[in-house]
Amino acid sequence: DGGITQSPKYLFRKEGQNVTLSCEQNLNHDAMYWYRQDPGQGLRLIYYSQIVNDFQKGDIAEGYSVSREKKESFPLTVTSAQKNPTAFYLCASSLTGTPNYGYTFGSGTRLTVV
Amino acid sequence: AQKVTQAQTEISVVEKEDVTLDCVYETRDTTYYLFWYKQPPSGELVFLIRRNSFDEQNEISGRYSWNFQKSTSSFNFTITASQVVDSAVYFCALSETGETSGSRLTFGEGTQLTVNP
Numbered sequence A: 001d002g003g004i005t006q007s008p009k010y011l012f013r014k015e016g017q018n019v020t021l022s023c024e025q026n027l028n029h030d031a032m033y034w035y036r037q038d039p040g041q042g043l044r045l046i047y048y049s050q051i052v053n054d055f056q057k058g059d060i061a062e063g064y065s066v067s068r069e070k071k072e073s074f075p076l077t078v079t080s081a082q083k084n085p086t087a088f089y090l091c092a093s094s095l096t097g098t099p100n101y102g103y104t105f106g107s108g109t110r111l112t113v114v
Numbered sequence B: 001a002q003k004v005t006q007a008q009t010e011i012s013v014v015e016k017e018d019v020t021l022d023c024v025y026e027t028r029d030t031t032y033y034l035f036w037y038k039q040p041p042s043g044e045l046v047f048l049i050r051r052n053s054f055d056e057q058n059e060i061s062g063r064y065s066w067n068f069q070k071s072t073s074s075f076n077f078t079i080t081a082s083q084v085v086d087s088a089v090y091f092c093a094l095s096e097t098g099e100t101s102g103s104r105l106t107f108g109e110g111t112q113l114t115v116n117p
Helices: none
Strands: A006-008 A008-015 A021-025 A031-036 A043-051 A056-058 A062-065 A076-078 A087-093 A109-113 B003-005 B010-014 B017-020 B024-026 B033-039 B047-050 B059-061 B064-069 B073-081 B088-096 B105-107 B111-116
Touching: A006 A087, A008 A021, A021 A031, A021 A087, A021 A109, A043 A062, A043 B105, A109 B059, B003 B088, B003 B105, B010 B017, B017 B064, B017 B111, B024 B073, B047 B064, B047 B073
Parallel strands: A008 A109, B010 B111
Antiparallel strands: A006 A021, A021 A076, A031 A043, A031 A087, A043 A056, A062 A076, A087 A109, B003 B024, B017 B073, B033 B047, B033 B088, B059 B064, B064 B073, B088 B105, B088 B111
């Protein structure tokens, strides 16, 4: 079955460490997205990519980095520059163009800084 | 700029009550798409419905129904005879168009629905 896989489900990081969250999709979608969700909050866009080897900053890109070397993969690195990294991270993918079929989401990674 | 407003932050009902979640949007596009997603406690967002701007017919799917009114820029979601399993955060979203934004969605802040037994 096609879908999006995020790993790990839970991640603990010490302050000052970089950590990479994995996101893989087998839906043949061109676009991929990373969102951050804080408790009781909505979704905030970190980065998105509409094509391999290209990506754009979202609303809260500072302290994060991404790569898109393969269509199927869009890993997110949370760097030590991110001051408040503890959050729930959601990856999504979609087709591009019209009609817009919306996103397919992964099950998320809960990152905790200890 | 596109914007989605879900004014109800939290709603609490008793099982079997009907409940309506409000969604108001702003866009300059003439062609756009609206969505509702459900986020249960497990965290993954689940797609519920998509509606394009040219189709104002209301839709019913089991206990779920959606009322799209272009005149008021609203796309409200009603759950009839609510159940405990309906407890979740519900997000309304609007598609963006244009060369740089691609298929980006703009999400509302979400409404936390709690259905009590």
